[in-house]
Amino acid sequence: MSLPKSIKGFDRYEHYYFFTDCMLCDCVKKHRLAVSSTPRFNGDEEGARSYNVEVITIRCSCGRIKTICDLDEFSDFHLDAIKHFHRRGRTQEEEDQDHYNVSLLARYFYYLDDGKYEKNIKFSSAERETQEHCYFAARRRVVEGEAEDLIKELIAKNSHAYSQAQEDYKND
Numbered sequence: 001m002s003l004p005k006s007i008k009g010f011d012r013y014e015h016y017y018f019f020t021d022c023m024l025c026d027c028v029k030k031h032r033l034a035v036s037s038t039p040r041f042n043g044d045e046e047g048a049r050s051y052n053v054e055v056i057t058i059r060c061s062c063g064r065i066k067t068i069c070d071l072d073e074f075s076d077f078h079l080d081a082i083k084h085f086h087r088r089g090r091t092q093e094e095e096d097q098d099h100y101n102v103s104l105l106a107r108y109f110y111y112l113d114d115g116k117y118e119k120n121i122k123f124s125s126a127e128r129e130t131q132e133h134c135y136f137a138a139r140r141r142v143v144e145g146e147a148e149d150l151i152k153e154l155i156a157k158n159s160h161a162y163s164q165a166q167e168d169y170k171n172d
């Protein structure tokens with residue numbers, strides 16, 4: 001079955017197929033979106049207990065697996081992001097541009113909080129959760145096609161957070 005239009009049409013027992021470039025195979029391959037079960041751990045090392053969670057994964061026919069998110073977090077945004085970042089015929093230039101926009105805007109959202117800049121805490125040293133939060137916001141702009149306009153606007157108004165993001169990206 002092909003990917004559903006929206007999350008309302010998503011059936012967790014269904015397997016969804018689409019063709020996209022595989023980074024490992026370096027060619028267009030059939031991929032499957034499905035629910036998988038994966039172990040997770042909680043507690044400290046001694047008392048760690050493993051339990052299974054259901055996650056959304058994309059699996060290439062070569063076996064390469066990428067986890068998208070937990071099943072209960074799966075939203076229209078994730079679905080749109082899969083369609084955007086895995087669309088067939090996406091050129092290398094488009095991929096590089098998306099990568100650049102996501103990296104830059106994630107840093108921009110991070111440095112919007114002046115304290116981060118003042119205290120000299122680099123984006124790369126921020127907590128993983130904070131970084132992911134910023135990446136999520138950046139990906140949203142890219143998927144919704146707003147990244148280019150936002151960047152133009154930030155350059156036009158000489159945004160301090162944006163210059164900081166650029167500086168940071170160059171030195172990373």
Ligand SMILES: [Zn+2]
Binds near residue numbers: 024026060061062063
């Ligand atoms: Zn593959």
